[in-house]
Amino acid sequence: MSSLDQLIADKKAALDKHTVETVQLHFHPELGAPYWLEKAKTLKFNPLKEVNSFDDLKKFPLFDDEDLRGGPVTRMLPMKWKDEPKYVFETGGTTGIPKSRCVVRDHWIDYEQFSHTIPDAAFPRGANWLMLGPSGPRRLRLAIEHLCQFRGGICFCVDLDPRWVVKVLKKGDVNHAKGYADHVIDQAMTILSAGHNIQCAFATPKLLEALALRLIDKGSSLEEAGIKGVFCGGTEMTSQWMRFAKEELLGENVYITPTYGNTLMGLACGKDVSPEENYKISYYAPQPRAAVEVVDFKDYNQVVPYGGTGRVKLYTLTEELFIPGFMERDEGEREKPYEKFPWDGISGTRPFHEFAKTTVVGVY
Numbered sequence: 001m002s003s004l005d006q007l008i009a010d011k012k013a014a015l016d017k018h019t020v021e022t023v024q025l026h027f028h029p030e031l032g033a034p035y036w037l038e039k040a041k042t043l044k045f046n047p048l049k050e051v052n053s054f055d056d057l058k059k060f061p062l063f064d065d066e067d068l069r070g071g072p073v074t075r076m077l078p079m080k081w082k083d084e085p086k087y088v089f090e091t092g093g094t095t096g097i098p099k100s101r102c103v104v105r106d107h108w109i110d111y112e113q114f115s116h117t118i119p120d121a122a123f124p125r126g127a128n129w130l131m132l133g134p135s136g137p138r139r140l141r142l143a144i145e146h147l148c149q150f151r152g153g154i155c156f157c158v159d160l161d162p163r164w165v166v167k168v169l170k171k172g173d174v175n176h177a178k179g180y181a182d183h184v185i186d187q188a189m190t191i192l193s194a195g196h197n198i199q200c201a202f203a204t205p206k207l208l209e210a211l212a213l214r215l216i217d218k219g220s221s222l223e224e225a226g227i228k229g230v231f232c233g234g235t236e237m238t239s240q241w242m243r244f245a246k247e248e249l250l251g252e253n254v255y256i257t258p259t260y261g262n263t264l265m266g267l268a269c270g271k272d273v274s275p276e277e278n279y280k281i282s283y284y285a286p287q288p289r290a291a292v293e294v295v296d297f298k299d300y301n302q303v304v305p306y307g308g309t310g311r312v313k314l315y316t317l318t319e320e321l322f323i324p325g326f327m328e329r330d331e332g333e334r335e336k337p338y339e340k341f342p343w344d345g346i347s348g349t350r351p352f353h354e355f356a357k358t359t360v361v362g363v364y
Contacts, residue, residue, distance in 0.1 A: 007342035011287060015343070016053040018288035019317055023051045025078055026322040035067070035075040036322060054291065057315060058301050060324040065264075068099035077102045077320055089139035091263040098137075101263050106320045107139050110266035111147040113286060114259075117269045117340075122229030122255030126152040127199035130227075132188050132207045134162045139263050144202045144231075156196055158187040185210050192225045201227055204234035205241055212249040223254050233259040233267075237349070239279040246279070259283070260349055264323055265290040265314050269341065283349065284341035291315045294334035294346055300327060303344075306336050311352055329355050 001009070026036045027047045040047060045059050068076070073088055081104045089107070090098040129148040135141050135157060148155035168176040188211050192198060201222075203211065208230060215221055222230070230250065237258050250256060258270035260283040268283040268290075285292040294310040296302040304310040312330045316323035331352045335345035 004337070004339060004342060007339065008337050011337075011342050012054075015288045015291065019054045019057065020052060022317040022319070022322055023047050025080065025319060028078070028080075031078055031080040033076055033078045033322065034072075054315075057324040062300065063323050063326040065099055065326060068101065069097045073100050073102045076322075077104070081320065087142065088137060089142075089263050090137040099263075100137075101139075101321065103139070104320055106266065106318050107143040108146050108150075109318075110286060110289070111143045112150050113289075114267050114269060115147055115150055118229070118231070118257055119255065122257075123151065123200045123231070124228065127228075128153045128196050129155045130188060130191055130198050130201040130203075131155050131157040132184070132201060132203035132211060133158075134160050136161060138162075140202075143267075148200070153200070154196075156191045156198060158184050158191070160184050181207070181210055185214050189214060197226065199226055199228045200231070201229075202231045202233075205232060205236040205245075206234070208232055208245070209249060212245075221251060222249070223251050227254055229255045229257070231257055231259060233261060237281055239281060239348075242273050242279040242281060243275075246273075246275075260346075262328075264316050264321070264326065265292070266316075266318075268292065268346075271335075271338070271341070271345065280347055281349075282335045282345045282347040284335075284343065284345040285314075287341075287343050289316075289318050291317070291343070292346055293344065294332060297331075300325075304334050306334050309333050309348075312346060312349070328352075 025031060026033045027040055029037070043060070050056065050059065074082075074086070077086070084104045087103045087107070088100055089103055090100045129144065131141065131144045133140050133144065141157060145155040145157070165177055165180055168180070184207065201208075212222055215225055237260070242256075242258065245256060256273075258273065258281045259267055260270070261267040266286055266289060268285045271282040271284065273279050273281060292315075293303050293313040294308070295313045296304055296310055300311070300313060310331060312328035312332060314323065314326045314328050316326075329352050330349050332346040332349040335347050337343050337345070
């Protein structure tokens with residue numbers, strides 16, 4: 001067995017063990033999650049006795065994220081945490097009741113683990129950060145701030161309501177959306193000009209592009225503004241955009257790392273992007289706390305071959321949230337494990353083709 005094969009086997013065993021521990025907590029009669037204790041009454045098997053590996057999660061029906069709308073917001077959170085301070089993070093919410101998640105410390109853990117995957121040369125410890133992303137009831141805002149603090153810096157944030165952007169775009173009011181984007185970039189320019197020694201940034205692709213072009217118009221650049229590293233995430237992270245960012249927006253001295261994530265799964269890390277691989281963007285879930293499969297479009301329990309195209313299936317396995325199989329609104333290609341992340345990855349993420357025509361991206 002090669003060293004990589006051994007790593008893969010070890011991580012698979014760790015995922016199996018972690019899966020069992022997660023299920024034991026969420027279905028614990030006293031410490032478990034109210035949602036899952038109620039759901040257990042409708043299942044045709046006993047999770048406490050019949051989930052002995054990660055693959056056993058396929059015994060559960062697919063999770064319906066409509067169950068995340070409304071309250072009580074603590075129903076998905078195990079009673080183990082009932083006396084702890086809690087956060088509420090929302091996703092969506094442009095119309096109707098938003099989907100929400102109650103969190104104690106998951107967002108801290110996810111981003112502390114992510115911190116160990118980024119290079120100190122590009123994201124210097126002690127450096128201050130610009131958060132060029134959503135504010136309000138979004139996990140991302142507090143998570144980026146914690147990442148910055150964990151690395152010894154101070155985070156400076158813009159004020160951005162992505163729901164408003166989506167609303168005006170749905171109305172076809174492109175000029176209004178452009179004006180709002182200009183307002184956000186104005187804030188970022190003010191922060192960068194204020195002498196805060198900002199060397200790192202989070203941005204969505206659209207906002208990073210807008211900021212870089214604004215600086216270029218002013219005869220400057222991200223590098224001249226002091227930025228050494230950019231952590232970028234959003235649905236528009238494509239190979240073509242990454243090539244454009246590397247060659248036109250950032251310059252060779254500004255590092256960029258792509259990420260893929262959401263309120264449910266946390267944060268998937270990106271493999272280093274290179275011209276040799278045509279700027280292909282590959283993501284690897286933060287196992288064992290979350291896992292991703294690329295599954296057949298017609299059989300959501302069948303993983304596609306390496307290189308094959310399928311829909312993204314998400315599993316969340318933390319002490320605060322248990323999701324045993326949720327069909328994401330994305331598709332992509334299955335990627336092989338490698339030394340840094342010895343488990344399956346995904347590349348080419350894009351809106352699921354059946355939804356693509358109705359997806360409004362907004363600032364992401």
